[in-house]
Amino acid sequence: MKEHETLEQRLQEQGISRRSFLKFCAAMATMMALPPSSASAIAATLAKVKRPSVIWLSFQECTGCTESLTRSHSPTLESMIFDMVSLDYHHTLQAASGFAAEQAREDAMKEFHGQYLLLVDGSIPIKDGGVYSTIAGRTNLDMLLEAAQGAAAIVAVGSCAAFGGLPNAQPNPTGAVAVSDLIKNKPIINISGCPPIPAVITGVLAHYLTFGALPALDDQGRPKAFYGETIHDRCYRRPFYDQGKFAKTFDDEGARNGWCLYELGCKGPTTHNACATTKWNGGTSFPIESGHGCIGCSEPKFWDAGSFYAPLPAPTADVSSAAKAAAVIGAVAAVAVGAIDRGKKTQAQQSREKLTVDDLKGE
């Protein structure tokens, strides 16, 4: 890849018009809930940025995250923009192999020390010295610790890198851990999901390139813009939940009518992700639209959270009396505040003087 090209020049070479590029920027601004005016800021900055060096390390993983990013949306702008970072090492995608590949990684780490963005997918096994996953004879643990030292920031792509994922599930024979369990002195952003939504990966990169900083994160280190709400809160089947209309089996009338899948084990209420709004396959649909409940893949320990088909626990203890008391207190308070406000409004209306035509005349 040419070094000194700007993003815009490179996009033009790839046959992507400025118009599509601006549309992408506006879509990104909307997805990240930035004000509309920031679309032009994103466009202006992205058009000028030199491609920063990115090193992508794949550890104990299934390559699903890479598939998500490269295959499902290819060849749309999302994948192109990813092409716009200088991807100096990615062992699935790069042409080089063997020593040449490792050499490329070491060169990039040296040349862009302190500046490169480190993307990691897959968990890191640490049991028995980390021997359960090695690349070019080096353990993942060793490689991560080395690469992290010179990174400006680390993006943990996928639930394995973010939370340990499948390798970390009980009984965790390899001692798999997440990136954040090992690295404490670098900014880490978790883009969880098994796999994560491609637009979320590119959205975070666009944000980083535009503003030079990582976006606001939630308590799990995930970008709030995409993980701020639950699947349940934004689910198109939510009205059925509110009405108490549930599918009881996958082939009953409720299922055919598209009712809520809560009782079939949908983990939407406890899962934070953007599937219900951003959707998959170029905005086509998301699992619940295909009739299957959410399995909660973007949450920590989702493999160990019981059956995918067991409903989320409803409270078993007697919360009703406490809830009733709370409701009564709340209602009384609301009525009291309402009465005070209404009194104020009435008083204001009464003390208001009626406007007459004389009031419009000058002194």
Add this chain to the structure above:
Amino acid sequence: MSTSLQNGINTLIGQIDAPTASFFTSCVHCGLCADACLFYTETGDPKYTPIHKLEPMRRLWQQEYTFWGKLMKKVGLSKPVTDAELTEWEPLVYDSCTLCGRCSLVCPVGNDIVYMVRKMREGMVASGHAPEGLKGATQRAIELGSPMGVNLNTLKAQIKHAEKETGLTVPLDVEGADYMMVLSSAEVAEYNDIIGAVTRIFKQANVSWTLASDGFEGTNSGIQIGSSDLAAELVGRIVRAAERLKVKYVISPECGHAFTALRWDGPNLIGRPFPFKVIHIIELLDELRSSGRLQTEGVDETRMTFHDPCQMVRRGGVIEQPRNLMHMVAPNFVEMPEPGVQNWCCGGGGGVSANHRAEPLRNQVFSRKKAQLDAINVKTIVTSCSNCRTMLLDGLENNHMDIEVIGLTELVAEHLSDNAEGKAS
């Protein structure tokens, strides 16, 4: 004299209702309303962001009706609304808002911003912060019966003129007629062809109708200046006339805010339901068309477009009707970019046309309408609001654009088929 800061604040506190509170609470500060407002798009000045025009009212809501706001006010940490601030806001609330409602339409959380601007004006006028031009217009409306100063004698002269021209009788004060026609003062003063036009159309369609000597003025400056007290007085005149003549329908004229004042605000202003229905002249003409009572012959080959008055499309939902009528007589009818419910305001609605101070700004933002027109290259603009008509003529003149502007009712009347006229009568 009851206009004072205190009176304005009392008025505003009284105006803040549950919808207003929920709107202020749910505003997510996305700024989409800015891009919907022609005063922002044409100037690029962020102070014209619609929701920002309500800032004093928002603070008042916060201080008077929210927990933290009340607390802050108690401990003296909140900024009170002052006379100086309202003076600063006066041009924002009056000069740069035509009550066009485009902001309400695009708000992603469904805030009816223009509903709140209307409330904000209640406080502005009660605190003595209304523009001179609008004050004068309102005063004339209350005292003389029309913001333009036309009176019953003017109307009678125009009736005589129309009768001479058409050879038909223009009914005045006919008790028991089905429809009572109301006019806008511009129609009495300038666009008086309308009287002859409706007379001929109604004759052909065999509509029983009348004008009322004590309720012919449809415009309502009280709505524009934002005083419910005065608006109620003006609407009350029409209601009393309609009740006196025992009509079943009142026809709103080709005037945007007169339609809003009568159809939507009227019963709320006088505090009781109307014993008659309100219908816009264009709605009525389309009803006559679909029932076959309105017959035209011949067409006008001119390339023309239709300018949707804001109050007709966004508040009123009258979108298809004018197009049905256009298609009857105008084979070369083309739509502007963003027609119908998204159409851009002429720039002079909501009292801006009566506010002389706003004129330079109004001329500046006409660039939006100009761009819409430049895209379609028409010879004629048809519209169904006499205020839009005047504003369009003014804007076209300022921009040296050679385009004619006519009213839709007149266009239809020009092509009324003579045979059908004979048959119907």
